[in-house]
Amino acid sequence: MFNRKKQPPIKTLVALGCQIDGNFQFADGLRLDGSIQGNLVGQADHPSILVIAETAVVVGEVHADHVIINGKVDGPVHARQMLELQPKARITGDVTYKLLEMHQGALVTGKLCPIVGDIPATVSEEKPTLKLAANNQ
Template sequence: MFGKKAQPPIKSLIAHGTRVDGNLIFTEGLRIDGEVVGDVRAATEEPSMLVISEAATVQGTVQADHVIVNGTVRGPVHAAELLELQPKARIEGDVSYRALEMHQGAVIAGQLQPLEAGEEKPLLKLAANNS
């Protein structure tokens, strides 16, 4: 409805207090509340969503269709569709995206690279501070 695609369900969780050493490949949705040392990538067959919560840390490449960050990522981030940066997001690495939503307080230490979308310019949406 209103041109929005249905989001894939979050089916996997890396809980707070959990540390994963190694690369992860997931399908549909993944939420990280703990720590991952390695790459986190969505399988390319289906739409995907990755949520990196406020308490989470990822050291490695992050890649999914829809990426929501409110924690820390040390490595490049690639959002094939939408990248949402919440107020406590911290990214140390280059970022590529088709559409970007960035809240006040989010920090990126790296280059921003919009993905080519034919003749269209990439969508950049500035989020209002509602606090």
């Protein structure tokens, strides 16, 4: 109706009090209320949505199509389509996104790198050297 793609259903829940040690790969949707010590990856060949709730903690990389964060992530975040940072979001690491929605109060300690086309923009692109004119007397 408003030119928005239908989101995949959230079929997986890591509840408050649960902890996963190691990498975790998911399809469709995942809601995280607990903690993960490892990389959290939505399958690239299947639409994915990841909700990191206020009580959640991730120590590792995050990869998904649509990422909604209101908890803590210690590592880089890669949102292949959209990244939503809610007021209590705390990210320590670089963030890559195609579209970004950031609420007041969200905090990112790292670089914000938008995806232009299909290529992430690099912040450290080489800049031309400036030459100053010599003062000839």
